[in-house]
Amino acid sequence: MRLLVLGGTEFAGRAVVEAALGRGWEVTVFNRGRIAPPTGVRALHGDRTHPEGLAALAGDEEWDAVVDTWSADPRAVRDTARLLRGRAGRYVYVSSISVYAWPRAAGFDEDAPLVEGASADAGQTEYPQDKLGGELAAVAAFGADRSLLVRAGLILGPYENVGRLPWWLTRVARGGPVLAPGPRDLPLQYVDVRDLAEWTLGAVEGGASGPYNLVSPRGHATMGTLLESCVRVTGAAAELRWTDPQVVLDAGIEPWTQLPVWVPPDGELYAGVHHTDVSRASATGLVCRPVGETVADTWAWLREIGGTAPMRPDRTLKGLDPEVEAKVLAAAGDTATGGVPGTTP
Numbered sequence: 001m002r003l004l005v006l007g008g009t010e011f012a013g014r015a016v017v018e019a020a021l022g023r024g025w026e027v028t029v030f031n032r033g034r035i036a037p038p039t040g041v042r043a044l045h046g047d048r049t050h051p052e053g054l055a056a057l058a059g060d061e062e063w064d065a066v067v068d069t070w071s072a073d074p075r076a077v078r079d080t081a082r083l084l085r086g087r088a089g090r091y092v093y094v095s096s097i098s099v100y101a102w103p104r105a106a107g108f109d110e111d112a113p114l115v116e117g118a119s120a121d122a123g124q125t126e127y128p129q130d131k132l133g134g135e136l137a138a139v140a141a142f143g144a145d146r147s148l149l150v151r152a153g154l155i156l157g158p159y160e161n162v163g164r165l166p167w168w169l170t171r172v173a174r175g176g177p178v179l180a181p182g183p184r185d186l187p188l189q190y191v192d193v194r195d196l197a198e199w200t201l202g203a204v205e206g207g208a209s210g211p212y213n214l215v216s217p218r219g220h221a222t223m224g225t226l227l228e229s230c231v232r233v234t235g236a237a238a239e240l241r242w243t244d245p246q247v248v249l250d251a252g253i254e255p256w257t258q259l260p261v262w263v264p265p266d267g268e269l270y271a272g273v274h275h276t277d278v279s280r281a282s283a284t285g286l287v288c289r290p291v292g293e294t295v296a297d298t299w300a301w302l303r304e305i306g307g308t309a310p311m312r313p314d315r316t317l318k319g320l321d322p323e324v325e326a327k328v329l330a331a332a333g334d335t336a337t338g339g340v341p342g343t344t345p
Helices: 013-022 074-084 129-142 164-175 193-205 223-234 244-250 267-271 279-283 291-304 324-333
Strands: 003-008 025-032 040-043 063-068 088-096 147-152 174-183 208-212 237-241
Touching: 003 013, 013 025, 013 193, 063 074, 063 193, 074 088, 088 129, 088 193, 129 147, 129 193, 129 324, 147 193, 164 174, 164 223, 164 237, 164 291, 174 244, 174 324, 193 208, 208 279, 223 237, 223 291, 237 244, 237 324, 244 324
Parallel strands: 003 025, 003 063, 025 040, 063 088, 088 147, 147 208, 174 237
Antiparallel strands: none
8 A cells, every 4th residue: 555644743643654654555754844754654845834835746646545634724635635636545634523513412423513614725713623624625625435534532642742641641750649530430532543543544445434433432441540550650659639520620620621631520521522422433443452551652652752742832731730739639638539449539
C-alpha cells in the first residue's frame, strides 16, 4: 500500500505513520517540515494555508490512500482533497465526535444530529464546525464511497500534545495527596492513539467508508484504573484522595480542563463525552489495549523526551494549580477517601 499522510509528525498523524511502516507500507508525509518524521518515510513540504502551499503535491504521483488530520480551516481540506481526488484511492479524514450537535443523548451513534453552520469552503471558525467542514470537503471531493470519516473521541497515548494524560502522570509523579475526582468507578471512553491508527489502516485495507465513532467501549477503563495506573508506572509516593464530584464542582474546578479526562457522572457533559456508541467500529475490528499499557508507554515516552510534553498552541492549557488542589483537599476532609480498592465516594 502507498500512503500519503498530511501531517505525520505529531500525535495521531505520527501514530498512523508508524503503524503503516510497521505493516510494510510505503509512506509519504506532507507538512511544513518543522518536525522530523519517523525514519523510513519520504517527506514533502508545504503550507496548506498559503496560496501555493500544495505545490509539492502537484504532479501525477498516486497513492492508495490519504490520511488527513487537519483541524483548522476546512478549505485547506477542500483544496487538498480536490487536488488528490484523481490520484488517491481513498481519503481518510480524522475528525471528532465534536461534530455532533449539543446536547448529545447518552449512547449517541453516527446518525446523531450534527452541528450547524459548517461549510467546506469556510475559514477557521469553531472546532466542531471546522471538523465537520473538513468532513464535508472530503466527501465532496471523493464521494461517500471513497471517503472515511474517523470521528475520534478522547485520544490518549504517546506523543500526546494536548496535555491530558501527561498532566496526570506529571502530577502523580510529584507525589503526596492527589485530588482524584470521583467516583472511582466512573466509566471512561478514550482511544489509544496507536489503536486509532491500527483501526484506521485496517479500515483502509477493508475499503470502509462513511463515519465511525472511534473510542473504546464504555467502561474499558475507569477513573480508578487510569489514575491507579499512573501511580503504579511512576512509582511515586502518591496517595489518591477520591473526592465527591460535588465537592470538586463547588470549588469552582473546571471538569475536562483543570482535571483532564474527568467530567461529573451526571448531566449533559458526561453523556456527550463518555457515553458514545462505538458498535460500528467494534464490529469492524477496533481492538483497545489495556489502560495500563497506554499509561506505561506514555510515561516511558515522557521520560525519553525529558519529562515535558509538547503542547499544541491552539489548545487550552490543562491541569490544576497546586494551591487550589491543596485547599480543596483540606476542605474536603473526611469526604475524601484514600486509594482503597472498591472505595466509591
